[in-house]
Amino acid sequence: MLNDHIRFDDDKDTLYLLDQRYLPCREEWFPVTDLRTTIEALQEMVIRGAPAIGVTAAFGCYLCAREVQREHGENEGWEDKLRAKLAELKEARPTAVNLRWGVEEMEKFWAGRPGIGLPSLCTAWLDRAKNMQVEDEEINRRMGANGAALLEDGDKVMTHCNAGALATAGWGTAIGVVYSAVEQGKKISVVANETRPFLQGARLSAYELGKCGVDVTVACDNACALLMKKGLVDKVVVGADRIAANGDVANKIGTYGVALLAKEFGIPFYVAAPASTLDARTPTGDDIPIEERTPREVTHPTNESCIVPDNCKVYNFAFDVTPNELVTAIITDRGVLKPPYTESIARALKRTT
Numbered sequence: 001m002l003n004d005h006i007r008f009d010d011d012k013d014t015l016y017l018l019d020q021r022y023l024p025c026r027e028e029w030f031p032v033t034d035l036r037t038t039i040e041a042l043q044e045m046v047i048r049g050a051p052a053i054g055v056t057a058a059f060g061c062y063l064c065a066r067e068v069q070r071e072h073g074e075n076e077g078w079e080d081k082l083r084a085k086l087a088e089l090k091e092a093r094p095t096a097v098n099l100r101w102g103v104e105e106m107e108k109f110w111a112g113r114p115g116i117g118l119p120s121l122c123t124a125w126l127d128r129a130k131n132m133q134v135e136d137e138e139i140n141r142r143m144g145a146n147g148a149a150l151l152e153d154g155d156k157v158m159t160h161c162n163a164g165a166l167a168t169a170g171w172g173t174a175i176g177v178v179y180s181a182v183e184q185g186k187k188i189s190v191v192a193n194e195t196r197p198f199l200q201g202a203r204l205s206a207y208e209l210g211k212c213g214v215d216v217t218v219a220c221d222n223a224c225a226l227l228m229k230k231g232l233v234d235k236v237v238v239g240a241d242r243i244a245a246n247g248d249v250a251n252k253i254g255t256y257g258v259a260l261l262a263k264e265f266g267i268p269f270y271v272a273a274p275a276s277t278l279d280a281r282t283p284t285g286d287d288i289p290i291e292e293r294t295p296r297e298v299t300h301p302t303n304e305s306c307i308v309p310d311n312c313k314v315y316n317f318a319f320d321v322t323p324n325e326l327v328t329a330i331i332t333d334r335g336v337l338k339p340p341y342t343e344s345i346a347r348a349l350k351r352t353t
């Protein structure tokens, strides 16, 4: 189950995504065939989590190319039509930099093959997207091994949102660190913050950790201070949607509060993310665009009855930014980065592995 939620069906020329809106209640597959359905899958959270968004974007580029092929063949101007679709895809969600990264990887691949025809580009892009899916899991396993060294036998690890297998092509980032430590024989238990409003922790982290036999306890987001005070948390490990050049970390709304509490209680606060989440082009957290989502996620938590009075105003910022000084270390596939992050991130980005 750790890498089987993004499936490309060659016969149907369709990407199938395990629909995360319905987990853990039911397992339904969402077919993605073109730009519109790729954007729908991303915006409606059929698939979510920064690395999974990046891999989906790569398949999305291929599906855009196929769409251009269906609509225009190789008639003059197909390149511009394709570029316009890629530009639209890149904007589907603003915070996770892996979306831009996934599309730009495909654009670089195209730029490296000047004069390539549309049919050959389609074939090559599909292969590249499949490779990126495989590579993502390899990257996560390397990150997991780097991070597992920071966890001790018996540790109680708090995580926020879902940065597990479901948020990637496989294994996971923050929860991947837990899986790697467990694989090494360490006994690790996890506190999964429920993560209002989309409940990625309660629904998704608890689902996949439970399926993998890892001891997991779900807690309300507002229990964090009490749990830390009671000694029920030894370490915090979270993922990231974008890490600015100075080490400020955008992650799911509520992460900043967890980091502040971790500091108060002297608990290490680790961020696990692949190099594709490090964004040299964004100087600080203040420059990271924060996605605002529909109030309905807050007002109708299970998409059924409304829990607030009619016409009540709602804030639904999907992410917040944790300042770098609250981050003990950033676990990447290129090693564990320590402050000062401006230097360690720049060095990591220069390395290839």
Ligand code: MRU
Residues within 6 Å of the ligand: 048, 049, 050, 051, 096, 160, 161, 162, 163, 164, 167, 168, 172, 173, 174, 200, 238, 239, 240, 241, 251, 252, 253, 318
């Ligand atoms: O809105 P989401 O579910 O896409 O947000 C995901 C998160 O914030 C995760 O914690 C982050 O992407 C890391 S995923 C490996």
